Amino acid sequence: xxxxxxxxxxxxxxxxxxxxxxxxxxxxxxxxxxxxxxxxxxxxxxxxxxxxxxxxxxxxxxxxxxxxxxxxxxxxxxxxxxxxxxxxxxxxxxxxxxxxxxxxxxxxxxxxxxxxxxxxxxxxxxxxxxxxxxxxxxxxxxxxxxxxxxxx
Amino acid sequence: xxxxxxxxxxxxxxxxxxxxxxxxxxxxxxxxxxxxxxxxxxxxxxxxxxxxxxxxxxxxxxxxxxxxxxxxxxxxxxxxxxxxxxxxxxxxxxxxxxxxxxxxxxxxxxxxxxxxxxxxxxxxxxxxxxxxxxxxxxxxxxxxxxxxxxxx
DNA sequence: TCCAGTCTTTCATATTTATGCAAAATGGCT
DNA sequence: AGCCATTTTGCATAAATATGAAAGACTGGA
Numbered sequence: 001x002x003x004x005x006x007x008x009x010x011x012x013x014x015x016x017x018x019x020x021x022x023x024x025x026x027x028x029x030x031x032x033x034x035x036x037x038x039x040x041x042x043x044x045x046x047x048x049x050x051x052x053x054x055x056x057x058x059x060x061x062x063x064x065x066x067x068x069x070x071x072x073x074x075x076x077x078x079x080x081x082x083x084x085x086x087x088x089x090x091x092x093x094x095x096x097x098x099x100x101x102x103x104x105x106x107x108x109x110x111x112x113x114x115x116x117x118x119x120x121x122x123x124x125x126x127x128x129x130x131x132x133x134x135x136x137x138x139x140x141x142x143x144x145x146x147x148x149x150x151x152x
Numbered sequence: 153x154x155x156x157x158x159x160x161x162x163x164x165x166x167x168x169x170x171x172x173x174x175x176x177x178x179x180x181x182x183x184x185x186x187x188x189x190x191x192x193x194x195x196x197x198x199x200x201x202x203x204x205x206x207x208x209x210x211x212x213x214x215x216x217x218x219x220x221x222x223x224x225x226x227x228x229x230x231x232x233x234x235x236x237x238x239x240x241x242x243x244x245x246x247x248x249x250x251x252x253x254x255x256x257x258x259x260x261x262x263x264x265x266x267x268x269x270x271x272x273x274x275x276x277x278x279x280x281x282x283x284x285x286x287x288x289x290x291x292x293x294x295x296x297x298x299x300x301x302x303x304x
Numbered sequence: 305t306c307c308a309g310t311c312t313t314t315c316a317t318a319t320t321t322a323t324g325c326a327a328a329a330t331g332g333c334t
Numbered sequence: 335a336g337c338c339a340t341t342t343t344g345c346a347t348a349a350a351t352a353t354g355a356a357a358g359a360c361t362g363g364a
Binding site: 045046047048049050051052053054055056060065 | 203204217
Binding site: 154173174175190191193194195197198204 | 349350351352353359
């Protein structure tokens, strides 16, 4: 189906771009050969319950819905606590080792969080490599992970 | 100061969540004898990082930012765990007793959570009385508090 | 007190977002 | 296929939100 596919694209765009207005979605989708109007995006956003968040830096950007994020974070926390083995950082990478079999689950949870810091993740059975958007953001992400681990 | 006081009002208005547009804030504040324009509300919302959330029922409403909610919940948990003595319920009231000195802090944290169930709170040095909006909601709130106490 | 710098507000308006309605597309059914 | 019901979309525009610029308020210091 058309709409669903587009909404999948929208989700993916969320994590990889700083999207300030609905027209940004329109252009980014056009770049992927998907033609839509702002009206449709507005409806998609309502459907998906995305929100336009005032960011600390003074701008705005679209982001995943609150509830989903909280649910996902809970799962992420549990998975991390259950399966965590170790982690290491280098450059823009954070490498998390987990118990065998937990890699894919963890990776997809991290994807689902749509962290601003994260460019993408890739993993195997027992490892997740998180690629950040910048060095500074790598630090941020590291802290987030530590917090998830230590935090009640 | 003026701005901060207004933003406190805005926070309180949030929990009585029928707020669909910024003009709603303007009218509600006018009802409390606070005159502002939509422009100022827009800037307040940016300051406070409130978001306009597409609700499941098809409309929109303004809401607290995710991050702040999570931070507050964390503090609330800690305070409860640290200072909790006992609690009792009657009618639409939940009465929480805490160690001396912790009442006001707890009350303001509960206010800050903007629980839908809560009509208002009042407290002294060692007690917080939470007034719920209905009997059913009192039960809900009780469960929330228990969860905060028991929960990891 | 008066001033300069900073912050806050309003007004006016630009920008962005939401939506009524008609047209187009999609999905069964027969 | 052909038809009807339902869903989705675009267009046009209404509605809502954000923001530059000017004016007003506030603050600390001379």
